Amino acid sequence: MESRTKRIFVTLFSMAIIALLVDYFHYQGRWSRIEASQLVTNIMEPIHHYCLANQWNWCSTSKELHSTMGQTIPQIVENESHQMEYGGCDTLVIKQAEEAQQKSRGIYTWVDEKGLTHFSDSSHAMKDSQLTHYTEPQYSFELKIDSLATTPPPFFRDRLSATIKDIDSIYRKYLPKRQLHPIKVNLMLAGNLSAYNKLKARYASQVGASQGFYSGQHNLAAVWHREDSQAFRTAIHESVHVMNAGQFGDTPHWLNEGLAEYFESSEFLETVELNTRYESIINNNTRNKSNMVFVDDEAHLSMGLVELLASEQDWQGQKQDALYQHSHSFVRFLFHHKNGKQLLRKLFEHLSVQRCGTKNVDEILGSYPGGINQLNRDWLGWRQR
Secondary structure, three states: OHHHHHHHHHHHHHHHHHHHHHHHHHHHOOHHHOOHHHHHHHHHHHHHHHHHHOOOOOHHHHHHHHHHOOOOOOOOOOOOOOEEEOOOOOOHHHHHHHHHHOOOOEEEEEEOOOOOEEEEEOOOOOOOOEEEEEOOOOOOEEEEEEEEOOOOOHHHHHHHHHHHHHHHHHHHHHOOHHHOOOEEEEEEEEOOHHHHHHHHHHHOOOOOOOOEEEEHHHOEEEEEOOOHHHHHHHHHHHHHHHHHHHHHOOOOHHHHHHHHHHHHOHHHHOOOOOOOOOHHHHHOOOOOOOOOOOOOOOOOOOOOHHHHHOOOOOOOOOOHHHHHHHHHHHHHHHHHOHHHHHHHHHHHHHHHHOOOOOOOHHHHHHOOOOHHHHHHHHHHHHHOO
């Protein structure tokens, strides 16, 4: 038996080498751009994982061999896209929004020493000028999609762009016009693990093994484009994180992840316009539980609202999957329940007003008719239907 498993191991190893060489050759166009250390990592990572899964006695040896060849094996991808870098309010997202809002906010007038009346916008007005005409800040949403070591088909990019803009339109429905901040999302699709790791090294070096991350500091949502269905949904997830960072600043985990999970769900994707809907994403929405956080709409939910709200420190622990499930469920409730919608409006406005200030989410949730306890009861009753 031991000899047979060794032969299987050698076969898998050889197949991995061939597949990775084809991948590099296809995406990067020439052999000279292959990086030896990264190639070794890409080959050994799945082999070592398979070895451990079968409890073969040479697993530790394979890991040591790999370590001597340049670098340690990164962790196997245990989640799809919750890895992130926010960076607080000193971010490019917010700086760009503030700069945009300072423009064309009003017309000012003043009289100079010669008695002449002057009119100007805020950036050129004199210190003692008077505001004579006010205009609401111009709202804008900009999405830029780039790719590295991959060329997504045009329909993929077009439908991804349309879907993210549909999400933006929903945010606008829930927020007063005066509270809409200009948002820009730079979405980068990486065609292989090497390209994705380069993005991580440049923009979010602390992020571990994953298939997506976002950086509010750079307005960036980055995705490892393994295949269309996975990349489409991960791109939506990470883009929503960037939108949340720009519109709300720092947010509780349950809301940030719950919104991202809701908007990438089949339930939401089925509501987008037929001419922009990506049917294969809806029809092929099964996730591989071995390397992604799996949000199953039919999964049993046992966590109450108080536990969910108090779990801010548990998102990297054993409760992670359950927290994703329950956050997704609670956000769905807010979008689909009459009183939940009103609460979501109040929550969005509070987070937007206090984007860089002190937020009191518990107080907003407590304003629900009947308070937190009634909100919990309504959520429990709604999810048991």
